[in-house]
Amino acid sequence: MTTPSPLLARPGAVAVEPGPEVPRTVAAHYGDPLREQRLLAEGAGLVDRSDRDVLSIPGADRLSWLHSITSQHVAQLVDGVGSETLVLSPHGHVEHHLVVAELAGTTWVDVEPGAGPALLAFLERMRFMLRVEPHLVTDDRALLSLVGPGADAALAAAGLPVPAEPYAVEPLGEGWVRRMPAIGNGTAVVHDLLVPRAEVDALADRLGVPLAGAAAHEALRVEARRPRFGVDNDHRTIPNELEWLRTAVHLDKGCYRGQETVARVHNLGRPPRRLVLLHLDGVSEDLPAPGEPVLAGPRTVGRVGSVVRHHELGVVALALVKQSVAQGTALTVAGSTAAIDPDDAAPALDDTQVAARNRVRAVRSGTIG
Template identity: 40%
Template sequence: MSSHFGNPLNEQRLLLEGKAYVERQDEVVLELTGPTTLAWLHSMTSQNLINLKPGDSAESLVLSPTGHIEHQLKVIATDVGALVITAAAHSEALVSWLSSMRFRHKIEIKVLDKRVFGCFKELDGRCWIDRFGFDPVGSVRYAAEAKLFGYREYVLDAAPTDLQPAGMLAYEALRIAAGRPEISDIDERTLPHELDWLATGVHLSKGCYRGQETVSKVHNLGHPPRRLIQLNLEVGDTLAAKGESVYHRDREVGKILAGGLHFEDGSIALALVSRVTPFGDLTVANLSASQTVVVPPDAGKVANLPRPSAFKLSGKK
């Protein structure tokens, strides 16, 4: 996987201008075929997929029974089922799980010998449209505003000949600037609420699916225990490393999820910190970093109801 082709900052500009592509060698394409494919995926994952028409696309998540993120699915509806773009590192586990969940459904699953190319331009071919910069449909965004992010991914046999190649460093910096989470950001405890992933990955009005109870409880009655922030490091050419600790004064409050050098904003990063982390500057690798809130501390608890434990402690019914 190419990190850059000589000048990652210029590659960012070319990507945004629709003059370049990034090959997503970190992703694979699954083909799911069968008359009940979309209904089957709809029943197991977090997004409303059942009404997609051929050519439509959506993002969905596979959650654990306790609501933690396991897989990201970029779904493109087809005439015979769906294409699913997913992380190569998790694909074997995903195929195994999907295969085990077929039961009486006549669903065929195979890995296609296709390539995935991301860009900010409309091309010919089967396309997944990233709606992270759009207003949520059937869900909610915790961030105060959506940042423009007109990203798309195409399933093709070969690279677009009319565009220049860009590396993953360019894409990473652009998605960090937009506050866009990726599956590479998760750990075993990550809830979609913490990364503001409800906005595109979860439909809050759909029927039962694995992990739905946690999604509903955190959003309606509680708060995400951690929250996503953006950081801007004071030294503009120092890259924050994934897994690096984030401090408030001398107390560790979180970890870096991804770092990048942006052609306008300098050294930027996404970090996941404790919900109660104070506003204001933080420290990464002994460098001061200004904090921009993505998921606010008061995210969630939208239902004006006491928690079940409050009933128990007070003795009220």
């Protein structure tokens, strides 16, 4: 989508910095990023996320087809329910992250800005003779997010449906409302609203809540440790290293591409890296870029993804670090000192995982056959 959102014309709007595949189409903030963060953390605000790519997938075979080529159990997804799922490489590396909504005979998928064409090309290659018709509809549909502890009340006051549980989907005219897991400290409710682009202005006015920029949403997403595809992962990332193992992978479903890696690492209980929240000293005006190395002395022990200025936590980042990096290790990122958040200590293995790991070591050493 290359046309700027109508909400970018609202007073105070400052556009997000464009990427190689994504032009300036939505607002990073509306004049006061930190105040907008507090709004989402304590009240309710509307975030323009209409730069996300959207696909519609009608067709009688859509759910069984998606089930066979992605990581989540979606074969029996019922009307009015959403999910998250992944496309993995044969070696289990994450290639696409999809957020799904099933409604009225169509499966809707939204993905990161600029990721839609590559996903559509992959889906087209996997169609074979099945009754599925994936389409990229970003030019016609826009995704907005109503965020905050007051989000439910704001929907109700506007006379709009209020999904009660995470991933529940309710119809909204020619679109829908989908509840997502909360962000921030766990109290900032998120409702995604998919609407025709021509109705974005009218919906914003109907909801009657202040606008908040993408930067505010990003800060609360980082606080909640929710990864963003293309930013918080790299070409080596497997689901086990991120919370996607919990939200976008079904560990008991049948075969899909990359499943062997996911299952093996899960059974051993120790993925190569883990996602942590890093606290940076915040001295520099320039934030580290995604992909910047995390150093322990001269040694590279990870990479940063999203880096934000949080209204309470200061400068924080999501980072993938090696499992061997202990809590309290002195770290640096782009010259700034960094520390792993106390809540992100490496989890202990359970008895089953310890036994599996010991067996692998024994096989490798030749102790047992």
